[in-house]
Amino acid sequence: MTTILDRRRQAPSPRRGPGVVHRLVSTDHKNIGILYCVSAFAFFLVGGSLAEVMRLELMEPSRQIVSNEAYNTLFTIHGTVMIFLFVAPFATGLANYLIPLQVGAPDMAFPRLNLSSFYFYIGGGILVLLAGVAAAGQAAAMGWTAYPPLSEMRLSPGVGPDLWILGLVLVVISNVLNGVNILTTVFLMRAPGMTMWRLPVFTWNMVVVAILGLVAFPPAAAGLTLLLIGRRLGGLVYDAAAGGDPTIYQHLFWFLGHPEVYILILPFFGVITEIIPVFSRKPLFGYTGFLLATLTIGMLSTGVWAHHMFTTGVIVNPFFAAMTLLIAVPTGVKFFNWIGSMWGGKIWFAVPMLFSIGFMLNFLIGGVTGVMLASPALDYQAHDTYFVVAHFHYTMLGGSVFGIFAAIYFWFPKMTGVMLSEKLGRVVFAMLFVGFNLTFWPQFVLGQRGMPRRYVDYASGLGYDTPNLVSSVGAYLLGVAVMVFLVDVWRSLRRRTPAGDDPWGGYSLEWATSSPPPEHNFDELPKIRSLRPAFDRQHPELTP
Amino acid sequence: MRVVTRYLVLLFLFASIAGTVYWFVTYEAIGTILLLGFACTPAIIVVYAIRHGSMSERRPDDDAEADPATEAGEVLGPFPAETVWPIFLVLGTIVTGASLIYGLILAPVGAALLIWAVLGFTRESRG
Numbered sequence: 001m002t003t004i005l006d007r008r009r010q011a012p013s014p015r016r017g018p019g020v021v022h023r024l025v026s027t028d029h030k031n032i033g034i035l036y037c038v039s040a041f042a043f044f045l046v047g048g049s050l051a052e053v054m055r056l057e058l059m060e061p062s063r064q065i066v067s068n069e070a071y072n073t074l075f076t077i078h079g080t081v082m083i084f085l086f087v088a089p090f091a092t093g094l095a096n097y098l099i100p101l102q103v104g105a106p107d108m109a110f111p112r113l114n115l116s117s118f119y120f121y122i123g124g125g126i127l128v129l130l131a132g133v134a135a136a137g138q139a140a141a142m143g144w145t146a147y148p149p150l151s152e153m154r155l156s157p158g159v160g161p162d163l164w165i166l167g168l169v170l171v172v173i174s175n176v177l178n179g180v181n182i183l184t185t186v187f188l189m190r191a192p193g194m195t196m197w198r199l200p201v202f203t204w205n206m207v208v209v210a211i212l213g214l215v216a217f218p219p220a221a222a223g224l225t226l227l228l229i230g231r232r233l234g235g236l237v238y239d240a241a242a243g244g245d246p247t248i249y250q251h252l253f254w255f256l257g258h259p260e261v262y263i264l265i266l267p268f269f270g271v272i273t274e275i276i277p278v279f280s281r282k283p284l285f286g287y288t289g290f291l292l293a294t295l296t297i298g299m300l301s302t303g304v305w306a307h308h309m310f311t312t313g314v315i316v317n318p319f320f321a322a323m324t325l326l327i328a329v330p331t332g333v334k335f336f337n338w339i340g341s342m343w344g345g346k347i348w349f350a351v352p353m354l355f356s357i358g359f360m361l362n363f364l365i366g367g368v369t370g371v372m373l374a375s376p377a378l379d380y381q382a383h384d385t386y387f388v389v390a391h392f393h394y395t396m397l398g399g400s401v402f403g404i405f406a407a408i409y410f411w412f413p414k415m416t417g418v419m420l421s422e423k424l425g426r427v428v429f430a431m432l433f434v435g436f437n438l439t440f441w442p443q444f445v446l447g448q449r450g451m452p453r454r455y456v457d458y459a460s461g462l463g464y465d466t467p468n469l470v471s472s473v474g475a476y477l478l479g480v481a482v483m484v485f486l487v488d489v490w491r492s493l494r495r496r497t498p499a500g501d502d503p504w505g506g507y508s509l510e511w512a513t514s515s516p517p518p519e520h521n522f523d524e525l526p527k528i529r530s531l532r533p534a535f536d537r538q539h540p541e542l543t544p
Numbered sequence: 545m546r547v548v549t550r551y552l553v554l555l556f557l558f559a560s561i562a563g564t565v566y567w568f569v570t571y572e573a574i575g576t577i578l579l580l581g582f583a584c585t586p587a588i589i590v591v592y593a594i595r596h597g598s599m600s601e602r603r604p605d606d607d608a609e610a611d612p613a614t615e616a617g618e619v620l621g622p623f624p625a626e627t628v629w630p631i632f633l634v635l636g637t638i639v640t641g642a643s644l645i646y647g648l649i650l651a652p653v654g655a656a657l658l659i660w661a662v663l664g665f666t667r668e669s670r671g
Contacts (some may be wrong), residue, residue, distance in 0.1 A: 027627060123634040170637065191605065210586075
């Protein structure tokens with residue numbers, strides 16, 4: 001850490017001021033973090049709009065507004081955008097902004113690599129969107145998993161799938177570079193006294209996410225590259241007729257695909273674990289247990305990939321069923337941490353806390369249905385039905401996205417120096433919570449009644465009509481909630497109600513500097529003697 | 545041994561055991577290779593750290609009683625607060641990749657952009 005701090009202090013580089021151009025080329029981790037978050041949210045608006053079109057189509061039986069092909073493209077790009085261009089990059093943005101502040105460093109270890117990683121992500125994102133708007137019959141429409149033979153040239157012709165593959169490879173490069181940067185920063189740039197067992201839980205969770213990324217993304221890049229070679233250069237690795245094996249792709253893809261679920265959720269486990277103790281006015285209950293649970297989830301998540309392949313018949317189902325059931329145990333431990341932290345506390349139901357509680361409730365349902373799907377016997381019935389869609393959205397939208405909103409309401413004052421509106425925030429929370437459950441609970445019912453996913457249409461009278469109608473109404477409520485949130489951000493940035501350095505009475509080191517922080521983060525670094533250095537500084541009489 | 549090295553050794557052990565168990569339970573090659581590849585990732589860092597002795601020293605960030613004032617480091621010179629080269633690096637990568645889709649005629653353009661970006665990065669590093 002010292003090296004970079006010293007050289008920055010002794011030889012500061014000239015700045016051109018906070019204009020748009022400076023923002024686009026600045027290597028300051030806080031700037032890059034905000035770029036990530038804003039871009040990811042823009043991708044969320046795109047992905048969400050595609051979902052709204054799908055829900056409009058499915059609101060009633062019979063086809064109304066999109067063709068079969070267009071519908072396939074809609075769910076392909078929606079899934080890719082939400083997973084690879086929204087949730088994961090938003091977590092990366094938070095990590096970029098917060099990790100140096102939380103560990104007491106002046107910047108990330110490799111600032112230019114950091115900016116490069118952002119542009120790889122943007123480049124990849126643009127290619128993925130282009131893949132969706134390629135000329136008719138050429139757009140990517142093979143689903144976000146792109147299994148061969150469906151993704152081979154004869155069944156998915158045109159440039160769309162190729163652009164999609166290239167875009168994802170760029171996103172993979174971005175994630176690998178980020179992983180290297182996060183690990184180096186945390187391992188080598190912590191402030192004196194910030195031992196590994198004093199790291200804030202968000203940073204710890206991002207360490208595990210970075211390791212998972214380094215392990216899981218390269219095989220997916222290999223799988224995607226082999227797919228591109230098969231499409232463009234005649235490669236035969238996945239061609240069963242030529243002695244290849246299409247399930248190789250499934251292994252490579254899901255070796256990323258399932259850890260990716262934890263790459264998407266672990267950062268937000270970290271977020272709400274930062275928030276809950278602060279708003280319960282208590283220290284975190286069971287810090288060590290929480291970290292061991294995170295490490296266990298990280299390790300076990302590398303051994304569950306083929307539970308997505310139960311129905312292929314080429315894997316040993318009991319092995320993956322057992323590993324998947326096992327991972328529920330450390331996840332359950334976290335619920336004890338959260339409940340224990342709230343228990344007996346003076347709970348302050350501010351907006352970040354509301355979103356954290358919403359996260360817990362939604363994720364619990366997503367997690368329990370995940371345990372159900374870990375049983376191969378049940379999975380054979382539910383595979384490719386709306387039950388899986390509902391389960392997945394309860395973990396990702398009900399979990400990660402509620403975590404994202406919790407993070408925004410919690411750290412927006414730190415990032416901008418101004419408060420978001422409590423009143424509008426409560427409205428956004430209520431609409432999102434109700435809208436989310438209206439949208440996705442009926443999809444459990446649809447799945448239980450056998451409605452397959454990825455179908456543009458359904459026959460009337462099969463019990464699908466009412467749940468689809470309710471689901472679509474919920475989806476529009478979600479859309480309105482997001483618009484209200486954007487109004488809240490816009491109003492807050494215009495009105496500029498000052499937040500102060502520490503509006504919540506936060507615990508970790510970022511609350512011990514100004515809002516927004518100065519260029520090198522800390523004018524003076526406080527002594528770090530516990531898990532709560534900012535709290536210790538505010539309350540020296542309570543410091544052991 | 546530094547704290548971090550111990551975590552990496554733990555990861556190596558977990559992935560090695562998982563890969564071995566997976567092989568004997570399933571006799572499936574792809575997953576075994578992936579898990580053993582996972583084992584190699586931390587192992588590479590650990591071997592490097594041990595060979596260079598960089599993980600054996602006790603550092604202020606591992607010392608629970610260390611003071612911020614204990615910190616002192618080597619001055620390496622300035623580094624840029626702004627850079628445009630990542631944009632060209634990504635453009636070069638996209639154009640090179642697109643040559644597989646739109647024709648190899650694009651490959652030299654992509655390669656030129658990549659080389660230009662790398663040279664730009666290097667020149668910038670030297671101040």
